[in-house]
Amino acid sequence: MRRISPKLLIAGGLGVVGLLVLVFAFVGNHSVRGYLDDNYKRVSSNGSSIVYTSDQKPKDVYADIRSAVDPADVQTDPEGYFLRYSDDIVGITAAGAGSRIYLDDERHGYAHWFPFVAGVWGTGGGLGEGVRGGGPGAGK
Numbered sequence: 001m002r003r004i005s006p007k008l009l010i011a012g013g014l015g016v017v018g019l020l021v022l023v024f025a026f027v028g029n030h031s032v033r034g035y036l037d038d039n040y041k042r043v044s045s046n047g048s049s050i051v052y053t054s055d056q057k058p059k060d061v062y063a064d065i066r067s068a069v070d071p072a073d074v075q076t077d078p079e080g081y082f083l084r085y086s087d088d089i090v091g092i093t094a095a096g097a098g099s100r101i102y103l104d105d106e107r108h109g110y111a112h113w114f115p116f117v118a119g120v121w122g123t124g125g126g127l128g129e130g131v132r133g134g135g136p137g138a139g140k
Contacts, residue, residue, distance in 0.1 A: 032069045032085050033103060039064075040101055048108035052101040058092045061099045065090060077116045084121055089113060 033050075036042075040052035040061075054061050062081035066074065071083040071090075080093040089109025091102040104112050110121070 030069065032065065032071075032083070032088055032090060035065065035069050036090070036101060036103055039068075048104055049112060050103040052103070053095065054099045054101060055097070056099060057097075058094050058099045061092050061101060065092070065101075073121060075117050075120050079116060082113055082117055084109075084117075089117070091116075 036050075036052055040054050042050065042052050044051045056064070058081055062074075062076075062083070066083060069085070071085055073084040075082040075084075080091055082092075083090040084106075087106055089104050089106060089112075091104070091109070091113050093100050093102070102112065110117065
């Protein structure tokens with residue numbers, strides 16, 4: 001019986017791992033940005049926000065986005081629904097009978113939605129956040 005070389009086994013194993021990575025990249029969980037582009041009508045880039053619209057009520061849009069792309073955290077408020085992802089914040093507000101969906105990067109999202117997410121999601125990663133109160137000399 002012929003013996004298989006260890007180098008061939010390693011190369012085959014790396015090939016299988018590479019194939020799995022490609023499969024998960026194409027089929028696996030996609031980004032919230034891609035999901036919004038694929039499923040909602042983009043109407044503008046409002047300053048730092050990318051704005052989409054939907055004919056659905058904000059609660060339905062929130063449930064749809066949340067089930068499609070799992071957020072790190074959520075916050076609901078009478079003014080809207082907010083989803084936090086690793087690099088993005090999505091805000092969903094009422095617009096007539098439908099919704100407006102705002103997509104911001106993390107920094108601009110905290111600034112944009114500060115009245116609704118501050119104290120729940122922190123203050124947006126300021127220099128002193130997370131250490132002894134954040135004031136001068138906070139790291140002492």
